[in-house]
Amino acid sequence: MNFVVTPPATVSVPVTGTAGRFPVHRIYCVGRNYEEHAKEMGFTGREPPFFFLKPADALVVVDGGATGTLPYPSLTKNLHHEIELVVAIGTGGKNIQAADAQKHIFGYAVGLDMTRRDLQGEMKKQGRPWCIGKAFDHSAPIGPITPAAQAGDINHAEISLQVGNQDRQRSNVSKLIWNVAETIEHLSAAWELQPGDLIYTGTPEGVAAVVAGDTMVGRIAGLEPLTVKVA
Ligand code: MN
Numbered sequence: 001m002n003f004v005v006t007p008p009a010t011v012s013v014p015v016t017g018t019a020g021r022f023p024v025h026r027i028y029c030v031g032r033n034y035e036e037h038a039k040e041m042g043f044t045g046r047e048p049p050f051f052f053l054k055p056a057d058a059l060v061v062v063d064g065g066a067t068g069t070l071p072y073p074s075l076t077k078n079l080h081h082e083i084e085l086v087v088a089i090g091t092g093g094k095n096i097q098a099a100d101a102q103k104h105i106f107g108y109a110v111g112l113d114m115t116r117r118d119l120q121g122e123m124k125k126q127g128r129p130w131c132i133g134k135a136f137d138h139s140a141p142i143g144p145i146t147p148a149a150q151a152g153d154i155n156h157a158e159i160s161l162q163v164g165n166q167d168r169q170r171s172n173v174s175k176l177i178w179n180v181a182e183t184i185e186h187l188s189a190a191w192e193l194q195p196g197d198l199i200y201t202g203t204p205e206g207v208a209a210v211v212a213g214d215t216m217v218g219r220i221a222g223l224e225p226l227t228v229k230v231a
Pocket of ligand 1: 029030031032082084113200202203
């Protein structure tokens, strides 16, 4: 086939224990999915899950043991980290019930939902889309995907983020307001999930700013850590 411009390359993520790679289709993100984070953002209580998207080429793919580079983005003076469990969809579907969700999951990774908080806040105030605050280039660092069978009890895994030697975020995946299976149920009612979709499941409390020179280390028990330096 002849293309009139060069077609974009397929974005892919390494998979632990194999040379095979996971090709990325879409990146879905869940908003305010830990109670303590909802509170720090000025909200309370359990609300229905809501979603936004990032483009697949916003990923910063970091190999196991490597340090990724995140160029400090334009337009912001308040770049925030959000450590998140990422779910990789291996089998697509729509109207997936929570009880059936597990068989649609290929694996899990550690991800960062980087946020231009000042721009997101301005868009919220004006009732406009969050894209400029959330879906910018390099906004989605991710480490290798661990296949689900090797990830242990991910629904009760400790999740943490350190900047330098300082603890910034520390919680447990069990504190998700909408757990992984429930998230897949809600998400697949709105979109037909496809193999290659990634779901950033939301961040616990402790979100804060990073500046050029900072190194972030994200960890979720059972998965490969994610190390990213802000350039
Ligand atoms: Mn987030």
